Amino acid sequence: xxVVSQHPSRVxxxxxxxxxxxxxxxxxxxTTMFWxxxxxxxxxxxxxxxxxxxxxxYEQGVEKDKFLINHASLTLSTLTVTSAHPEDSSFYIxxxxxPGRYEQYFGxxxxxxxx
Amino acid sequence: DQxxxxxxxxxxxxxxxxxxxxxxxxxxxxxxxxxxxKYPAEGPTFLISISSIKDKNEDGRFTVFLNKxxxxxSLHIVPSQPGDSAVYFCAAGLSGSARQLTFGSGTQLTVLP
Numbered sequence: 001x002x003v004v005s006q007h008p009s010r011v012x013x014x015x016x017x018x019x020x021x022x023x024x025x026x027x028x029x030x031t032t033m034f035w036x037x038x039x040x041x042x043x044x045x046x047x048x049x050x051x052x053x054x055x056x057x058y059e060q061g062v063e064k065d066k067f068l069i070n071h072a073s074l075t076l077s078t079l080t081v082t083s084a085h086p087e088d089s090s091f092y093i094x095x096x097x098x099p100g101r102y103e104q105y106f107g108x109x110x111x112x113x114x115x
Numbered sequence: 116d117q118x119x120x121x122x123x124x125x126x127x128x129x130x131x132x133x134x135x136x137x138x139x140x141x142x143x144x145x146x147x148x149x150x151x152x153k154y155p156a157e158g159p160t161f162l163i164s165i166s167s168i169k170d171k172n173e174d175g176r177f178t179v180f181l182n183k184x185x186x187x188x189s190l191h192i193v194p195s196q197p198g199d200s201a202v203y204f205c206a207a208g209l210s211g212s213a214r215q216l217t218f219g220s221g222t223q224l225t226v227l228p
């Protein structure tokens with residue numbers, strides 16, 4: 001159990017375009033999902049907390065108009081990187097949390113490259 | 116300010132021996148701690164956790180120890196296997212509706228055959 005999928009696994013896009021990344025909890029309902037970003041040889045940086053049916057909570061320094069998060073159902077959250085620039089190139093990882101628990105289960109990540 | 120620190124960026128251990136990964140934290144309000152394992156270009160995999168009301172939790176080859184007075188936790192892997200080679204992250208959680216986790220910077224474990 002506790003499987004989280006993420007799609008796509010890799011995406012290359014041109015500067016100025018938008019990219020949508022999907023995160024799904026496959027075998028449990030997650031009222032809370034999280035979006036992280038990881039730079040090479042660095043830790044996971046929490047970008048935002050996504051709650052089903054409500055607005056996401058963004059961490060300090062994360063532009064909410066650039067990183068749009070939608071959590072439309074208990075099993076799906078999406079992250080849209082709008083007007084992507086090369087500095088947005090990174091490894092984006094989502095996670096889903098069991099209601100009432102601390103453990104987060106992570107997706108396999110999405111490697112975004114903006115050219 | 117890093118609230119969760121892993122001061123050793125890397126650790127090498129011989130196969131069959133014990134691996135000890137360490138983690139320190141500064142926020143005494145953390146009440147739950149977790150260890151994750153991560154391979155390159157993959158998401159982290161949950162390994163083991165411990166509540167602040169306990170000082171030890173064991174699951175197979177993995178044991179996590181918590182010393183609240185020292186604000187220190189450690190992960191013991193015994194016996195270590197080459198497949199354990201990965202980056203290990205410790206994480207700490209605060210109670211509350213979001214239960215966000217704060218991650219350490221990770222320790223690269225290499226188990227030598």
